[in-house]
Structure formats: C-alpha cells, structure tokens
Amino acid sequence: MELQSANSSKNAAAFEGSYNIIGLNQDEGQGRYFGFLHISKVSEIRVNAEWVINGEQVQQGSGFYHGDTLIINFSYEGEEENAGKTYKGVVVYKLINDSILTGFWSEKHGNDEFLGFEEGRKLKASETIWEQAKMN
Incomplete structure (x- = not known):
C-alpha cells in the first residue's frame, strides 16, 4: 500500500484570499x-482564518490543508446572554476550483443531529476593501 504524498498539486496559497x-446554521431551522x-x-500547509458573520460576529481559526481539502478549528465569543462563553468547532472545506470552496461545519455545543454548511466565492483584489482603500 502506498501512502499519498503530503505534497499535492495545490498548496496553502491556493486557498489564500478573501x-x-x-451558510446554513447547525440547527433544525438551518437559518x-x-x-x-x-x-x-x-x-x-498551514493557514489562519477569520470570519465576519452578518457584519458583526468575528470568528478566528487555524488549520491545514491536504490535496483539495482544508480543515480549520475555529472559535468565537458568545454574545448577549452568552457573553464570556467561548464556542469552538471545526469546518472542512473542499476547493472546487480556483474561486469556489464549499464545506460543512460543526460546533462542540451545537445540535448533533445537524451540520452547518457554507459556500464561498473568492473575491478579486478589486472587490476587497483593501484594494479600494489603496485606490483612494
């Protein structure tokens, strides 16, 4: 049996970007x-990640890739009645092509009957706020 090499055709730079x-939440309503x-x-092979959800919730993560798969452990602080509580989970993404990724995720204290789902489209440099700021 031959083990697949950790060096595949893609590297962490293929995932890099905004x-x-x-997404759909990890609950029955899948909001x-x-x-x-x-x-x-x-x-x-290693990456850091940061999400901004619905313009207000910030989540941080770190992970690694193998082939076309990226695995990130993430965490974020609860809000309002859950302030001070840290939520943790894992997300698994597949790089579909150079600009689309799709994945599923689960939180430690989420509903075990469901998974969350997420899709992303890589932004071109001209679509990012960083590029807009440079232009002004």
Missing part, C-alpha cells in the same frame, strides 16, 4: 447567514 460566504472569510497562508 471570500464572500453564505441562513452571510459574511466574509479571509484565509492567510502561514506555511506551505
């Missing part, structure tokens, strides 16, 4: 959410 995301995901390369 994404416009849409929709929208936001942005920014993935930055740490090494050839």
Whole structure:
C-alpha cells in the first residue's frame, strides 16, 4: 500500500484570499447567514482564518490543508446572554476550483443531529476593501 504524498498539486496559497460566504446554521431551522472569510497562508500547509458573520460576529481559526481539502478549528465569543462563553468547532472545506470552496461545519455545543454548511466565492483584489482603500 502506498501512502499519498503530503505534497499535492495545490498548496496553502491556493486557498489564500478573501471570500464572500453564505451558510446554513447547525440547527433544525438551518437559518441562513452571510459574511466574509479571509484565509492567510502561514506555511506551505498551514493557514489562519477569520470570519465576519452578518457584519458583526468575528470568528478566528487555524488549520491545514491536504490535496483539495482544508480543515480549520475555529472559535468565537458568545454574545448577549452568552457573553464570556467561548464556542469552538471545526469546518472542512473542499476547493472546487480556483474561486469556489464549499464545506460543512460543526460546533462542540451545537445540535448533533445537524451540520452547518457554507459556500464561498473568492473575491478579486478589486472587490476587497483593501484594494479600494489603496485606490483612494
């Protein structure tokens, strides 16, 4: 049996960038959410991630990739009645092509009967606020 090499045709740079995301929550109602995901390369196989969900909730994560799969452990602080509580989970993304990723996720204290789902489209540099700021 031959083990697949950790060096595949893609590297962490293939995932690097900012994404416009849409997702479904990990519950029976599967409420929709929208936001942005920014993935930055740490090494050839490691990445850091930051999500901004519905314009207000910030989540942080770190992970690694293998082939066309990216796995990120994430966490965020609760709000309002859950202030001070840290939520943790894992998301698994597949890179469909150079600009689309799709994935599923689960939180430690989420409903075990369901998974969350998320899709993202990589933004072109001209679509990012960073590029807009440089232009002004």
